[in-house]
Amino acid sequence: MSALPDLNSTSKTAISLRNVYKSFDNDGEAQTVLHDISIDFPAGAMSYVVGPSGCGKTTLISIIAGILTPDSGDINVLNAPIHALNQKQKGEFRRMNVGFIFQQFNLISTISIAENVAIPLLIQGVPHDEAVETAIEWLGKVGLGDRPYATPKDFSGGQQQRVAIARALVNDPKLVICDEPTSALDGKTGRVIMELLKNVAQQEGRAVIIVTHDNRIYQYADYLVEMEDGRILGTHQDAQAWANATSGIAPSTA
């Protein structure tokens, strides 16, 4: 089943998928992981993608980011026809428009957190010193401005995720894609991070998409996409109500 969001009049669509299919080769047999996905994600909102493990959430966000190529279907992200771009153009699109927050942080342990944050700018060709200067400003915004030249191993998991968030936001991306951003964090740190992302999401013309199992953070969602077995089960405007109503998922206490 596919569903279209009930966007209110002030929202615009940031991401639009139509009839998207994706399969992977599994010992010579094609295993379809996304079935006829058609969905819109609103701009200026924080959208969640939820569902059990293996339901296709990560594949969906990988396709939205242009990291994976669908077998068929149209994908428009921030008015860019991702399905029609070649790999080089997709790389360029990500470089200029997309920020990533990974479950494992994916920080480089051997360089300073300032340089870690500066990487998207360095990839864009910003000179090193200028990039690091901007990165230090962003570290200040996430509360880590006092030790910019320390390496990630000197920080806790929550602090490392804040570094990763600064890295995702340092080049001012229009789309932020997060994979389980709070799964390794305690409740307090998780709330701080979600407030940060909420602020980004609410800016005009931007969107934040979060894949999560963490029911502590549903209260921050503006829009929720529920997936199962590679299909869209439904969409919800009130994520917290959905969470409360869904059996087996406890209401958030975050």
Place this chain on the structure above:
Amino acid sequence: MLRIALKMLFGDKMKFMTLVVGLTFTCFLLTQQGSIFCGLMLRTASNIFETGAPIWVIDSTASSFNDVVDLKLSEVARVRSVSGVQWAVPMSLHGAIAQSDEGKTAAVQIVGVDDESLIGLPAGLKDAHYEDLNQPNAVIISKTRSERYGAPQVGDEFEVNDHRVKVVGIIDSKKTFAPFPVMYTAISRVQSLMPDKQRIVSFILAKPKAGVDATALCQKINEETGMKAIQLWDFVFSTMKFWAANTGIPINFGTNVVMVLIIGTVISAQTLYAFMLENIRQFGTFKAIGITNGELARMVFVQSITVGLIGYGLGVGMASLFGLFLPDTAPLAYYTPPALIWIVLFLVMGFCVIASFLSLYRVLRIDPAIVFRG
């Protein structure tokens, strides 16, 4: 991003040290084993170098310093008569038995040099004069291996083929590949030490007049005398070839060097490849963020070439120090030709680039979705 690439390389000290140690060890072994091989091969021709004559004339059927067919003394005059020859002198090389008064006996090589010019005597005579060789029964001995027949000193006497000889000088010359002590005397005396020999001239040493092309002169000597005239380096190589073909030692050692090369290449390339693969998640993150393949390739190459150059510098430096502290008379043959330094650089950079290509093949094909996996 190149600065980030270098920081990634240097940042993990344990991995970096493993890489550097592996490459250093490989470069050291390549240079050191190569130097020993070159030293060993050079020793086969050390007599030729020490003599220093630019042209060597030998029997047309002979091929090397250690494979001679003796010539008549009159052949020297025939060489001298070839126009373009500045001088030509005889030289002999024969085996004999030396025995000290204490009864220590050893097989020796006797080199006979021209009585008048003494051309062919090596440098390095200590506390004596070459002219002393004109004294009756005089010999100059090489210090190397002289202990086999009692290590005689200047003024001492001993027997060669049952004839009394007297040491008038000791030369601190280089070791030869042939495992015999060497002594030098006037060629006229060689005849008396070996009365049964009809022909005692083994080589005729010659030098072209100024402005005369040595290659053309050799050709002329060949045509006019029917003998074989060879320039110094050609004679060196044919002598090396003789030893290579007639003993297993250089071939076996050469095989050893090739094995070091293969093992070193595989280990270093594998270590470098493994290092790159360990960073594959980071490279995947860069790809997700949008780095170009060209920039990624530059990062990988900078890392490989940097670690390769560091390993090369340390390895070759250590091998050079090893050679520097090794005396000329040491039992271990050691010579590092400049070409070997370049060959090792070429090889090390070669397998660093190969390892880069192999890892790059993987890096460029990274599924960026790897970054979303736990």
